[in-house]
Amino acid sequence: MTPTLTTPRLILRAHTTADFAACCTLWADADVTRFIGGRPSTPDETWRRILAYAGHWQLLGYGYFLVTERETGAVIGEFGLADFHRNVIPPFGDTPEAGWVMLPQYQGRGLAREALSAVLAWADQTMPRTVCMIHPDNAPSLKLAAKLGYTEYARGQYGEHTPILLERLAG
Template sequence: MNSAPPNIVPTLVTERLALRAHTVEDFAGSLALWTDPGVTRFIGGRASTEHEVWQRLLRYGGMWGMLGFGYWAITDRADGRFLGEAGLADLKRELLPPLGDVPESGWALLPAAHGRGLGSEAMRAVLDWADRALDRPETCCIIDPVNTASTGLAGKLGYQARHTARLGGNAVTVFYRRRTPQVP
């Protein structure tokens, strides 16, 4: 099976991480991520099935081709190990009120990667890329109000809570971040 990453997905490199296009080989890591109760507790509330994770991987590739942005696989620069996923999406969520066409940022890391600042490092790279590459005035993220770790990270990244919305019958906080102008 050809699993070469699409050349339209830029690779982002930080001190400890490489964010790159997903490949077929990331299925096992993504499945471990999306079936871990510590990860899914605040994101959907249940483990994903193999089918759902496979559909997620396909959706990641499709977003890049159709929207010009999407999700990256987060890997350890030292050994290439899969650590999680982060990026921007337009998921057309059934959210009230809706997000419109504002790119929605998101991140999820395997529990072994928690507590080391890797989510912040990955998302800073994503948002720096977005500020340079996307002509959008802002991005948003939605977070379960009980998820204090993600709420804290959103604040560190410059997101500010704007309102509460309903997603699947649950209240979520919607945060927005204004684009940071880039100096040439």
């Protein structure tokens, strides 16, 4: 059901129960979660996240991929699309929201761009528009989003946060 995408250096695939420990490591990293919730995730929160990803694929036909290095098999992060029904203003509606997280030791090598490019190329086949929201201080994610065609369309409100809302048209 979940496609497997490959790039020269990466494999993007469905999560499995065997990935739980690696996902716990990813989501327990304070650098990973600094702009996503502001605190490391507990193992039970990580488990619920994995189940939500599986539910996305089952119910919506899209979701998050676990991203591994082709050469080593090491988990480097998660990239994908979701509908979290966020109470963001202005609302996303039913437009898929792109998101990504990557372990710090893999950053700065172009792997995030490679992974997200693969996700968006796959999405472009059926999704005319995707959105994302990024904390204004998250310069690396803002830079990546811009490189892949995302442009700001609003300053949003999400709880007590004011993220930058961006959109990208397929193409």
